[in-house]
Amino acid sequence: MISQILTAIGAMIFGVAVCAAYFLFSNKLLDLIFPAKEGDDVHRAAVNLRRRSLIRPWLFLGPALFLLAVYLMYPVVATLILSFYGPDGNQFVGGANYVWAFNDTEFRQSIFNNILWLAVVPAACTFFGLVIAVMTDRIWWGNIAKAVIFMPMAISFVGASVIWKFIYEYRGGNDTQIGLLNAVVQLFGGTPAVWITIPFWNNFFLMVMLIWIQTGFAMVILSAALRGIPEETIEAAVIDGANGWQIFWKIMVPQVWGTIATVWTTITILVLKVFDIVLTMTNGQWNTMVLANLMFNWLFRGGGDSGRSAVIALVIMVAVTPIMIWNIRRANAETKGR
Structure with a gap:
């Protein structure tokens, strides 16, 4: 354990030292290549200064762009090429x-399930996050409530799945139900069930877990946005006779709409890549398969098929890309408008 900590510290020190040496050496080299010393030809010095100013930012961006090309662009191109080959990646098909x-059929079912997740989870997280942010914003114990609601964000998806497995737990026969949901159902005279095996509806039982985790994220971001609403706007609405519902929908929501869109798109991207919850809870059984789990199954199980898994990976990437582009463009438009 100690050796691992020392290795990590050493790696960080070495990394910082290499970065510092790179920036010092590259800037020194740039100054030597394009000198602009006092006493040099004025025109030449001005040209060299302009060249320095054009090149210097790329000295800082260069390593990051190189790493992006190696670890982001190359895998995309390699995956695209791999999608035209057979299971072993050698035979062109x-x-x-x-x-x-x-x-x-399973691929189409996965597409349907992903669409279902996209329709429910981002909207539910954003709505509940906004409502909770508004409700807890003006009460003295609001920060305590926010801390409790945000707490699931600190739990991994696998850890959350273990917690919710106990909530959905089912015991057959006359055994006492230890699952919280079945215990409540039994308390009110209902019949316990194996909830995560009920086709179609089991998807919603899995979605509840992600909503439980991500609502805290939406609440924190939207709460910060609500605090930016001028008090005068709300006071003017109250004086004009607006009730709480009208203030919420016609005053608050329009002023934080940009933040709502950001939260919604961020959670949407996360939902498109959902994997851990489905794997831990159902392993894709009972019609709960999503694209990420289907890709995992084709790549690592049953001997593996790199070609088919590459196709599924590209479908996920194509689905995520438009949302990311829209989010970046909207963020850039907001920045230019300030």
Whole structure:
């Protein structure tokens, strides 16, 4: 344990030292290549100063762009190429993997489940986060409530799945129900059930977990946005006779709409990549399979099929990309408007 800590500290020190040496050496080299010393030709010095100012930012951006190219662009291109090859990645099969994907029942079921998650989870998280942010904003114990609601964010998806497994737990026969949901159902005279095996509805039981985790994130971001609303706006609405519902929908929501969109798109991107919850709770059984789990199954199980898994990975990437582009453009537009 101590050796691992020392290794990590040493790696950090070495990394910082290398970065510092790179920036010092590269800037010194740039100054030597394009000198602008006192006494030099004025025109030449001015040209060299302009060249320095154009090149210097790229000295700082260069390493990051290089790493992005190596660890982001290269895998995308490699995955695209791999999608045209067979299971072992050696035999070229053309578009056969794409034909398989759109004719495969399990792939279509995964697409449907992902759409279902997209329709429910981001909207529910954003709505509950906004409502909780408004409700807890003006009460003395609001910060305590926010801390409790935000707490699930500190739990990993696998850890949350273990917690919710106990909530959905089912005991057959005459055994006492230890699952919280079945215990409550039994208390009110209902019949306990294996909830996560009920097709279609089991997807919603899994979604509840992600909503439970991500509502705290939405609440924190939206709470900060609500605090930026001028008090005069709300006071004027109260004087004009607006009730709480009208103030919420017609005063607060329009003024934090940009933040609502940001929260919604951020959670949407997360939902498109949902994996841990489905794997831990159902392993994709009972019609709960989503694209990320299907990709995992084709790549690592049953001997593996790199071609088909690459197609599924590209579908996920294509689905995420427009949302990311829209989010970045909207953020840039807001920045320019300030």
